[in-house]
Structure formats: structure tokens, C-alpha cells
Amino acid sequence: MGAIVMDGNALRDEVVAGLAERIAGLGSPEVCLATVLVGDDGPSHRYVASKRRKAAEAGMVSRHEGLAADATQAEVEAVVGALAADDSVHGILVQLPLPDGLDPEPVLDLIPAEKDVDGLTERSMGRLVRGRAGLVSCTPLGVMRLLEKYAVPTSGRRAVVVGRSTLVGLPLSLLLNRKGVDATVTMAHSRTADVATVVREADIIVGAAGQARMITADMVKPGAAVIDVGVSRTESGIVGDVDFGPVSEVAGWITPMPGGTGPMTIASLLENTLAAAQLQGVVS
Template sequence: MAQILNGKELAQSVRNDVAAEVQAWTDSGQRPPCLRVVLIGSNPASEAYVRGKEKDAREAGIDSETLRFDDDISEADLLGVVDRLNTDPSVDGILVQLPLPDHIDDRSVIDAIDPEKDVDGFHPENLGRLLIGAPSFIPATPFGIVEMLKRSKIETEGMRAVIVGRSNIVGKPLAALLMQRDINATVTVCHSRTRNLAAHTREADLLVAAVGRANFITADMVKEGAVVVDVGINRVDDESRDKGYRLAGDIDFEGVREKASWITPVPGGVGLMTRAMLLKNTMNAARRHADVVAP
């Protein structure tokens, strides 16, 4: 039976560390780190996620505000908002909550964010710096996954890691991160066109699922004793629940936990770490900006 990688406990430990950093930072005479979140429309999942971010930031002592706009905002107007935040010296971190309405090109907006304020780590400059091992803002979900492993004292040296999913948000940056010299995993990235997927996943010492399909990874696809990380959050119809659905990951949790050595639950796993690492990125952004403006 697998041990649980408890995102609630691990994320709280990260938040506590960030709160201590912020306290020491402000005690030294610096202003609190400043995060601005841009939210377009009223997507319930995005609204809930942003509320969680606001709560985390407030508890850590970070100055956080969400700028809300109707979903009919033009791309030009949204780019204007980003530009104003880029040039505001009091703002350390900018996060534009995805997804955006169909009439707005996500890539154009992400590319417009100042890389030095890109606490989501999605700007091409930050992704490129991650690839070559240079200091960068690391996308929060991959950052959170690696932090979970480190804080749980799971040894990654020499591990064979298999990532199922090749998104720019999780799969690709996580592959680059796991190959860094302080982590030293050997990485395979699988996707929808991978032949005989199960043959790859059964070889994984570390298996990460980020495909967006409920219960996609089953027990017969998992190596005995593997560490299994579930990034997926999917709504599954469930008439026994008041809301008519429940949340499920990409992993068949009940089946896989019988074979794995460690496993993340959904909810209560990677998502909470993603929020916590955003705080860490914001604190790091404040340090960078203080270095830039220091005499």
C-alpha cells in the first residue's frame, strides 16, 4: 500500500517557509512582495483557484490583488493591462489566470508579460533559461512536484521518470527540471501518439500523469514500488454528491495505490503545491527587483 504524498501538509510547510521569508524581508525595511492576478470572466474553476491564491498570499504576508475583467475584454485592452503592470515598479509578480476567452490568444498575452515578473514561469525566456539550467522562474506545477519529492526525501538520483503529457505548462518544463544536475532523473515524455504507452509507464520509477483524462493510468500500467504523481483534476459525474460530480485524477487511485510506494491524491495533492510555489516565485521576484533598484 502506497504512502500518501500529502499536498495539504507539504504545501503548508512551503507556505510557512515563505511567510518566514516575507517577515524577515519586511523586518529589514523592505515593502511586502506584491502580486497582481488578472482574471477574465467568471469561470468557476478559475474563480475558486484565484480565491485560494488570494488566501495563501494574505496568510504569507504578500500584497495580493485580483484585477477582474468581463470576458468580452479585447485582446488589445488586456495587453494594455499587462503593460501597465509591467511598468509599475511596485508590482513584483504578474499572473494572468488561464484559460482565456477564445477571442484572446494565450500565447500573445503570456509573451507580453515582463519575464522578470512572470511568476507563472510560462514566458519563453523563463522556459528557455530552465532548459539550459540558468536561474529562472520555474512553472509552479513542475516546481511543486519536485518540491514534494524533496520534502518527502524521495531520492531522484538515477530514477527513470516517465511523464504522460507534453504540455508547455507541465510536461515539457517538468522534463527539463527533472534532468537538472541536482535532480538527475532519466526522463521519457509520452503523449497521445506514443506507441504501446503501458510498456513505457511500467518501466517508470517515477510516473507523472498530466493528460486530463479521469482514471487513465490503471494499476496494470504501473511498476511495483513506483512513485506516482497525479496532476489531473477531472470532473466525474456522481449523483451521490450534492454537486452531482466528484473530482478525480488521471490515475486510478484505488487500484494504483496497491502497487505504488508513494502516490498523490486528487484533490489534496499537486494542486495545493502549485499554489504554494507561486508564493515562493513571488518572494523571489521581490528579491530580484530589490537587487535591481538598490543603489
């Protein structure tokens, strides 16, 4: 019997509908998500458009600041600083990567932790490490929502996260290790000896290395949950870190790519935006 396919599109729509119902009951003030996009990168424009579309479906105000590819560091920082100081803006998302020549760190540092709906700043990461209330990076949060929705057991289970980025691998490892989730987490990476053996021991496998189809069926314990976060663009389209067809015959649960963790990243962004407004005391 094949794996249960964890449908990120369906869960995203469920989350957005739930947020719309909650926001409709709030009245004013309106919940506002601001997006900042620098340059003319096609995929970035599509991602931001999709986020803004779903924000509107959730009943949020979507404010957008677009800058030319030749914008200076000072110009980008000025836009983000103004949004940070604007009490009518509750969440700020700076679409990454920025064009060559721009340093994202000073830009992200301008975003207050309570408006950091992408969960990318040092302060947000620090809150996660310390177990304090805060906003969590969207893709890891989306993975956790998928595990919850599909009732994947985590307590006492062995989880292996392949990839150690601060965007996905590190925060997801912390979330899986939290009290109440209680997985035993290993973070594998390019220097891990015999990655296949390490992955094969896992009950939960997360591919977040950005290496096309690197997780093959012979690396998967029968019945394991396999979460694909990696994105590689090939001539035949987008593929993930997981060799989906063969792995789905072995795994107990699996996310497709696309259609799995990507939609849940957007759902989590909107969930974070409402949480941001609550952290700011704007809504209850």
C-alpha cells in the first residue's frame, strides 16, 4: 500500500478559511501584511503575488512596496524602517534573495521581532531557542502543521532533518525537539558521514538540502513520514529532495513537491501575521 499523501494545498485552504472567519469577527483595526520586493526576479514576483492573493482571501490588508533592481542599500532600509515604524502595519515580509550587492542582514535587523512574520531575524530565532513566545520561520511552522493534521506520531520518534540552514533546518530541528512534540532530532548535512544510514534510522525524514531526488527509496524506513522541503528547478519542472514515486511506495506519509510544504509556507505566513497583530496588542 502506498503512502498517505500530505496535501499542502488542501490544508492551506483550510487554514486560510479559518483565518478569514477569525478576522471577520475582529472588526477593526484591520490586520495588515506588508511585503517588500526588490528587483524583477520572476519567481520572487510570483511568490509575492501568491502571498498577497492569499492574504486577501484571509481578509487581511495587503500593502506592497516594490523597488527597482538598482535600489541602494539605504533606499531599501528606508522603506523597511518606515514600515517598522508604522503602527498600521502588523507584519513585514522582505522577499529574499535581494539583488546582488545588497546585504539582507541590516535590512532584516530593522524588522521588530513582533512584526517579523517570516521569523528570520536574530531576535525571532533567539526567542525560538529560548522557548519564548514569538514568530517562527514559515516553512518549519508549515511542516509542523502538516504533521499535526495527518496525526504523524512524534513523541519518542527519531527525526532526521537533512540540511542545516537557518531558514529551515535549524528552526525545524528546534520545533521537533520542543516539549510536547518530543522527537529525538538529528541534523544531517554535507559533512555527515554515511547520510543514507543516518536517514534510514528515522521515523520522520525532512529533506531540506536543495539536492534533487537525493532521498531515495532505499534510504527510507518502511512506514516513515517523509517531508520534502527542497526545491530544484530542472528542465522538466520543479522537483524536490525526495524521489517521490519510489519513496511513496515505502513511506507511511509523504509530501508532494510541489503541492506539499510550499502552500503551507504561505498559510503559516498568514497565521504569523495574525499572531503578530496579537503580540502587538492590536487584536485579541
